[in-house]
Amino acid sequence: MTNAPSLRERSEAEASRLPPLLAHAEHLAGTVLLGDHGRRRAGLGDDFWQYRPAQVGDSTRLIDHRRSARGDMQFVREREWQIAQSVMMWVDQGASMRFASNKDLPQKIDRARLLALASAILLLRGGERVGLTGTTLPPRRGNPQILRLAEAFGQDYSHEYSPPEHRAMIPHSRAVFISDFLGDMHEVTLALTKAADRGVRGVLLQVLDPEEELFSYRGRTIFHSVGGSVAHETLKAGELRPRYLQRLAERRDELTRLTRATGWQLGLHHTGDSAQSALLWLYRALDGGTR
Numbered sequence: 001m002t003n004a005p006s007l008r009e010r011s012e013a014e015a016s017r018l019p020p021l022l023a024h025a026e027h028l029a030g031t032v033l034l035g036d037h038g039r040r041r042a043g044l045g046d047d048f049w050q051y052r053p054a055q056v057g058d059s060t061r062l063i064d065h066r067r068s069a070r071g072d073m074q075f076v077r078e079r080e081w082q083i084a085q086s087v088m089m090w091v092d093q094g095a096s097m098r099f100a101s102n103k104d105l106p107q108k109i110d111r112a113r114l115l116a117l118a119s120a121i122l123l124l125r126g127g128e129r130v131g132l133t134g135t136t137l138p139p140r141r142g143n144p145q146i147l148r149l150a151e152a153f154g155q156d157y158s159h160e161y162s163p164p165e166h167r168a169m170i171p172h173s174r175a176v177f178i179s180d181f182l183g184d185m186h187e188v189t190l191a192l193t194k195a196a197d198r199g200v201r202g203v204l205l206q207v208l209d210p211e212e213e214l215f216s217y218r219g220r221t222i223f224h225s226v227g228g229s230v231a232h233e234t235l236k237a238g239e240l241r242p243r244y245l246q247r248l249a250e251r252r253d254e255l256t257r258l259t260r261a262t263g264w265q266l267g268l269h270h271t272g273d274s275a276q277s278a279l280l281w282l283y284r285a286l287d288g289g290t291r
Contacts, residue, residue: 092179094162101211163187175202
């Protein structure tokens with residue numbers, strides 16, 4: 001049996017993380033005008049689109065009992081506007097995202113969470129359905145979904161890199177992936193290829209610390225991965241700079257080719273820059289207005 005005081009302490013600790021993130025996301029979202037984003041697109045209406053298997057979190061009233069009676073699975077009847085207004089999000093919560101080169105900068109994960117949640121607030125208020133890739137949090141509308149997203153974004157993972165989640169991608173929806181994209185490119189390629197096969201289009205936003213672009217280290221330096229699984233000591237850190245910058249440029253080129261091939265858009269944000277400008281770019285890119 002779980003000790004009640006211990007459970008309460010853990011619950012209060014988890015809850016204490018939400019208000020600052022929510023407050024900052026609400027404030028950031030308030031700096032961007034809603035405009036016409038999230039309204040129905042021309043030619044889309046309430047016409048039947050497709051049946052899909054029911055997912056965890058689907059309301060029972062959405063179940064099409066006639067279709068479900070044909071077999072052992074339950075099916076949901078989706079309409080065109082429901083597909084067009086669904087946005088799936090994935091935020092990398094691996095250890096590498098907890099890097100900040102100095103105390104005056106936010107960790108990459110903090111900025112990623114802020115941008116993702118602020119985007120979700122704008123989308124939800126514009127009439128969109130927002131959820132997470134995978135099966136843990138299907139797209140829904142309403143303010144309660146903001147709280148669910150904030151709670152989901154508050155989780156940390158111990159492994160160095162978190163691969164993109166590509167399960168249960170709703171066909172012809174939109175998606176947002178936010179990460180430093182410094183991990184295994186095979187996983188990113190797999191996720192975007194599967195998404196493209198299902199008609200999903202979206203945005204990759206790469207979030208980097210300014211030092212990850214500059215690499216200003218000199219002399220004797222010990223490099224540690226945030227997760228602690230990798231360490232490297234060198235007496236001449238400056239000599240590593242050209243090779244590092246070349247590898248970083250190659251990774252950027254890989255991401256560019258991948259997004260072009262799959263019809264996605266690629267953005268870059270540094271944690272030392274304005275979160276407002278990043279949100280505005282992300283917001284417009286989701287509407288197809290930025291290249």
